[in-house]
């Protein structure tokens with residue numbers, strides 16, 4: 450194949466995360482955003498170490514696996530979902546094989562338990578961070594997700610199928626309000642503009658909803674009619690002016706939702722990075738946390754703290770983790786990369802002691818509070834980088850280590866130190882199997898054997914998949 454040329458071919462398979470493999474004669478090209486069995490045309494834009502990388506131009510023929518219609522108007526363009534037109538059964542089969550192919554590259558003998566699906570296929574997300582922007586340059590205000598492959602263009606996600614309908618009603622109400630008031634969104638290049646994100650969280654078990662509208666502090670960019678109802682010449686000041694979104698909050702509280710809104714906030718964030726964080730937050734209504742329940746335990750989740758985004762899927766994942774951890778009676782367990790301490794707390798009731806380590810202090814505070822809420826006194830949570838904190842734990846050799854690192858896997862030096870404990874059993878949970886196999890190679894070279902692997906689909910319709918892996922130290 451030659452760079453710049455256009456080719457046609459059938460996608461033989463899709464490797465994790467969304468690498469469609471097309472073979473033409475004896476040559477191979479990787480084309481992203483395709484489905485197994487589709488006939489496509491693509492242009493080759495790179496040849497790297499003999500392998501061609503192509504850009505999808507057109508789907509010429511549907512895949513035989515595409516047996517159903519799309520579930521929202523934006524499927525295909527929106528960067529959120531990739532497989533809506535494939536049955537869930539076929540999605541699971543594809544992800545199961547993707548994980549197996551990766552693990553097979555580094556492990557010879559292990560028990561592959563296949564894949565466990567999400568208990569619900571649609572409306573499973575308990576948190577969304579929608580972005581404000583426009584779909585086409587200078588087009589109307591949009592609120593939703595990024596277009597596939599685009600940094601700038603936003604597609605309004607008012608009929609998103611992987612969130613429940615409460616999210617869609619809230620999104621439409623916020624978008625209508627911003628449009629009515631002529632609010633502009635933050636333009637990334639000039640850093641001018643007001644609206645940034647809409648964050649919505651909803652707990653499946655309690656139905657509690659949290660809404661947070663995130664803006665810059667550039668309020669001079671538009672006129673706030675709410676100020677007119679206040680005394681004349683009001684200065685923008687929390688003490689004597691209604692917040693820009695006070696009327697919006699009233700409208701949100703009147704929506705006929707299935708769940709109930711327990712908090713509405715307006716967060717100011719002037720940071721240049723495209724992240725959702727707070728410089729200052731104004732409470733418009735209620736509290737800044739919701740309660741969720743997983744496997745009989747209760748968790749307080751604040752606006753910004755990490756929590757698995759599919760609550761019912763998390764129960765499946767954590768049940769598998771508990772099974773792999775096995776007998777815990779009187780055992781000392783480390784839960785490294787512990788987030789809000791969910792895994793630690795699910796293991797604690799029958800363990801000797803569980804120590805969680807997590808870098809985000811807010812998450813550690815939430816973990817401590819949650820452990821107290823659940824009446825667990827044998828959990829300890831330490832804030833800090835695993836790489837450093839682990840040195841201070843050197844004298845407390847654990848019996849079992851649970852690892853649940855972020856996407857990039859474990860820092861090589863941290864992994865070395867973890868291996869240094871010489872524990873008999875490690876349970877590794879990974880949201881990116883390509884990072885997992887890199888770390889498994891190191892663990893195997895240092896005397897661990899992969900005993901069992903199970904994939905868990907926490908993210909139906911998308912390219913993502915979670916993997917749980919049980920390792921034993923070879924005697």
Ligand SMILES: C[S@@+](CC[C@H](N)C(=O)[O-])C[C@H]1O[C@@H](n2cnc3c(N)ncnc32)[C@H](O)[C@@H]1O
Nearest residue numbers: 755786787788807808809833834835853854855
């Ligand atoms: C995939 S989440 C797992 C959270 C938790 N186990 C759960 O199921 O909710 C990974 C966590 O690792 C934390 N993290 C990232 N880098 C870290 C580091 N170097 N040291 C400690 N924690 C880290 C993140 O803040 C995040 O909470």
